[in-house]
Amino acid sequence: xxxxEVFGPTVQGEGPYAGRVCHxxxxxxxxxxxxxxxxxxxxxxxxxxxxxxxxxxxxxxRLDDLAPAPMLVISGGNPALQRLDALIPELRESYxxxxxxxxxxxxxxxxxxxxxxxxxxxxxxxxxATVGNWHSFADFMEASEGxxxxxxxxxxxxxxxxxxxxxxxxxxxxxxxxxSAGTDVGGTGGxxxxxxxxxxxxxxxxxxxxxxxxxxxxxxxxxxxxxxxGHAVGV
Amino acid sequence: xxxxEVFGPTVQGEGPYAGRVCHxxxxxxxxxxxxxxxxxxxxxxxxxxxxxxxxxxxxxxRLDDLAPAPMLVISGGNPALQRLDALIPELRESYxxxxxxxxxxxxxxxxxxxxxxxxxxxxxxxxxATVGNWHSFADFMEASEGxxxxxxxxxxxxxxxxxxxxxxxxxxxxxxxxxSAGTDVGGTGGxxxxxxxxxxxxxxxxxxxxxxxxxxxxxxxxxxxxxxxGHAVGV
Numbered sequence: 001x002x003x004x005e006v007f008g009p010t011v012q013g014e015g016p017y018a019g020r021v022c023h024x025x026x027x028x029x030x031x032x033x034x035x036x037x038x039x040x041x042x043x044x045x046x047x048x049x050x051x052x053x054x055x056x057x058x059x060x061x062r063l064d065d066l067a068p069a070p071m072l073v074i075s076g077g078n079p080a081l082q083r084l085d086a087l088i089p090e091l092r093e094s095y096x097x098x099x100x101x102x103x104x105x106x107x108x109x110x111x112x113x114x115x116x117x118x119x120x121x122x123x124x125x126x127x128x129a130t131v132g133n134w135h136s137f138a139d140f141m142e143a144s145e146g147x148x149x150x151x152x153x154x155x156x157x158x159x160x161x162x163x164x165x166x167x168x169x170x171x172x173x174x175x176x177x178x179x180s181a182g183t184d185v186g187g188t189g190g191x192x193x194x195x196x197x198x199x200x201x202x203x204x205x206x207x208x209x210x211x212x213x214x215x216x217x218x219x220x221x222x223x224x225x226x227x228x229x230g231h232a233v234g235v
Numbered sequence: 236x237x238x239x240e241v242f243g244p245t246v247q248g249e250g251p252y253a254g255r256v257c258h259x260x261x262x263x264x265x266x267x268x269x270x271x272x273x274x275x276x277x278x279x280x281x282x283x284x285x286x287x288x289x290x291x292x293x294x295x296x297r298l299d300d301l302a303p304a305p306m307l308v309i310s311g312g313n314p315a316l317q318r319l320d321a322l323i324p325e326l327r328e329s330y331x332x333x334x335x336x337x338x339x340x341x342x343x344x345x346x347x348x349x350x351x352x353x354x355x356x357x358x359x360x361x362x363x364a365t366v367g368n369w370h371s372f373a374d375f376m377e378a379s380e381g382x383x384x385x386x387x388x389x390x391x392x393x394x395x396x397x398x399x400x401x402x403x404x405x406x407x408x409x410x411x412x413x414x415s416a417g418t419d420v421g422g423t424g425g426x427x428x429x430x431x432x433x434x435x436x437x438x439x440x441x442x443x444x445x446x447x448x449x450x451x452x453x454x455x456x457x458x459x460x461x462x463x464x465g466h467a468v469g470v
Contacts, residue, residue, distance in 0.1 A: 009445040011455050019413075019454040021445050070451050178254075195434040195462075196427040203463035210244040210256050216305050219254040220246050227430075227457060228438035 001082055002028035004042045004051045006062040007234045009069035013225030015118045015153050015178050017099055022071040023063055030077040031105055034126035036157065038185050038231075042077035056087045063094065071097040074114075080106040088113045101153070105136050107143040116149040118178075121168060123154055123161035125182070141172060150175060156205055157182035166214055177218045181205045183226050191230040198222050236317055237263035239277045239286045241297040242469045244304040248460030250353045250388050250413050252334055257306040258298055265312040266340055269361035271392065273420050273466075277312035291322045298329065306332040309349075315341040323348045336388070340371050342378040351384040353413075356403060358389055358396035360417070376407060385410060391440055392417035401449055412453045416440045418461050426465040433457050 008023030026039065028048035041047045054062070063072070072095045074084070080102040088110050091098055099116035111117055121137050122128045144150055152175050154165040161182070169177050181202040189197075202222040209215045229235045243258030261274065263283035276282045289297070298307070307330045309319070315337040323345050326333055334351035346352055356372050357363045379385055387410050389400040396417070404412050416437040424432075437457040444450045464470045 009451075011441040011445065019456045021451045021453075021455075067445075068448060068451075069445070191434070192427050192431040195431045199426070199430040199462040199465075202459070206246040206463055210246065210302075210304070213303060216244070216256045216303075218256075220256075221254045222459065222462060224437070224457065227434040227462060228441055230434075 001054055001056075001059070002048050002051045003054045003059060003062075004028045004039075004048065004077070005234060006059070006066070008066050010235055011224065011228070012071070012073055012099070013223050013228070014180055014221065015099075015101070015116070016149070016151050016176070017071060017073075017097065017116055018221055018224055020071055020097075021069050022073050022099070023066055023069045023095075024073050024075060025059065025063065027074070027076045027079045027082050029081045031081065032078065032103055032122060032126070032128045034122055034128045036126065036182060036185055038183065039077070041233075048077070056090065059087065060090055060094075063091075069095075071095055071099060074098065074100045076102070078102055078106065080108050080111065083110075084108070085110045104140040105133060107140045111144065112147050114149070116151075117144060117147050118151055118153050119144065120153045120155070123156065123164045125157040125161050126155075151178055152176070153178040153180055155180045155182050157201075159208070162205075162208055162212075162215075166212065169215065169218070177215075179205060179209060179215070179218050179220045181220075181222045183223050185231065194230045195227055198226050236289055236291075236294070237283050237286045238289045238294060238297075239263045239274075239283070239312070240469060241294070241301070243301050245470055246459065246463070247306070247308055247334070248458050248463070249415055249456065250334075250336070250351070251384070251386050251411070252306060252308075252332065252351055253456055253459055255306055255332075256304050257308050257334070258301055258304045259308050259310060260294065260298065262309070262311045262314045262317050264316045266316065267313065267338055267357060267361070267363045269357055269363045271361065271417060271420055273418065274312070276468075283312070291325065294322065295325055295329075298326075304330075306330055306334060309333065309335045311337070313337055313341065315343050315346065318345075319343070320345045339375040340368060342375045346379065347382050349384070351386075352379060352382050353386055353388050354379065355388045355390070358391065358399045360392040360396050361390075386413055387411070388413040388415055390415045390417050392436075394443070397440075397443055397447075397450075401447065404450065404453070412450075414440060414444060414450070414453045414455045416455075416457045418458050420466065429465045430462055433461050
């Protein structure tokens with residue numbers, strides 16, 4: 001399996017476990033090409049092919065080499081492209097919490113075995129795919145019904161994204177909704193400008209959500225890891 | 236009752252409901268004088284005396300005048316100085332979630348009637364009082380045992396604060412612990428510098444917590460409202 005990053009302990013920056021100490025295991029390979037992807041090194045085929053090809057045992061060893069953490073975040077790319085049925089039970093022995101983030105385009109039965117399933121469909125500004133592939137997303141949501149710890153997380157860059165998030169929310173009212181302020185990955189202004197940009201975008205998102213009562217059950221967060229470390233990789 | 240602020244809808248910036256849409260009801264009056272207090276207008280006696288003196292009915296009316304929100308945050312100063320026994324049941328009719336934040340120096344039975352009780356004892360850098368008044372804090376923790384939604388939240392400015400937070404955490408292992416990166420209220424550098432300062436302090440706190448396994452169950456957050464709006468009041 002192509003693994004582009006194994007690191008930690010760090011702090012989870014998004015979703016229901018934001019602020020928790022964790023390790024990250026990031027698989028290469030993705031079925032989407034979001035315009036604002038913040039981990040292109042886990043998506044671009046050439047970079048993914050250049051990543052290490054690890055067996056499940058080697059992955060376990062890499063994680064064991066890190067200072068301990070109570071949670072593992074399995075991310076990508078789209079980690080649901082991987083066959084982790086054998087790996088998940090082994091990981092469970094090392095971590096109190098297993099968390100996965102995936103866009104909800106491909107279902108795997110192993111996803112039912114984690115504690116936190118963050119389903120992150122991609123809004124219009126991504127130029128991608130959930131918008132035009134609603135049926136695969138709907139299939140995923142049906143397959144994952146009843147999975148403990150399932151939430152929706154939608155990145156919002158603009159008003160079109162927020163309207164789309166509202167549509168998703170109205171379809172899946174019972175599923176907790178996290179709205180994540182989009183982060184400009186192309187900024188060149190350094191750490192101060194990056195963080196201030198995140199803050200300003202977060203303020204606009206908060207103001208838009210408070211003005212829309214149908215989104216008042218949402219949880220609105222910035223990307224905490226960008227606030228802490230800017231666009232640094234591997235922290 | 237002296238009320239220094241009634242505002243919203245806005246987004247809660249701290250604790251277990253960080254990111255949720257809410258109203259704020261801020262009472263004047265405090266038994267502490269923390270050096271880095273971010274709401275001195277709710278603490279300084281002259282400013283508190285200048286605040287509006289409202290009856291419970293007037294407070295309800297002010298809240299009803301706001302655009303709706305699903306949650307009310309009752310804060311201060313120290314809101315536990317108030318007698319809210321009659322007000323809490325009325326507020327319950329308007330809000331799905333009632334949240335209170337208090338330093339844990341004064342117990343009131345009405346605190347048992349809220350959904351989220353954030354107990355925020357003050358660490359050494361405050362120059363205040365929980366450190367030298369452990370018995371009143373211990374009494375509060377005993378009285379609040381079993382209250383649903385009780386958590387601890389400790390602001391951390393430096394290593395001394397973090398060591399103190401660890402002591403508190405070891406005393407109250409079963410209580411979820413939120414660590415909040417301290418925000419420099421004296422900064423004069425404008426919004427960008429303020430937000431970057433929060434981010435840098437948050438990064439240092441994350442790094443210190445990841446390096447201390449005994450704090451790995453903590454939830455580490457910055458003050459999201461400062462990231463959004465700097466030190467603006469009333470948002």
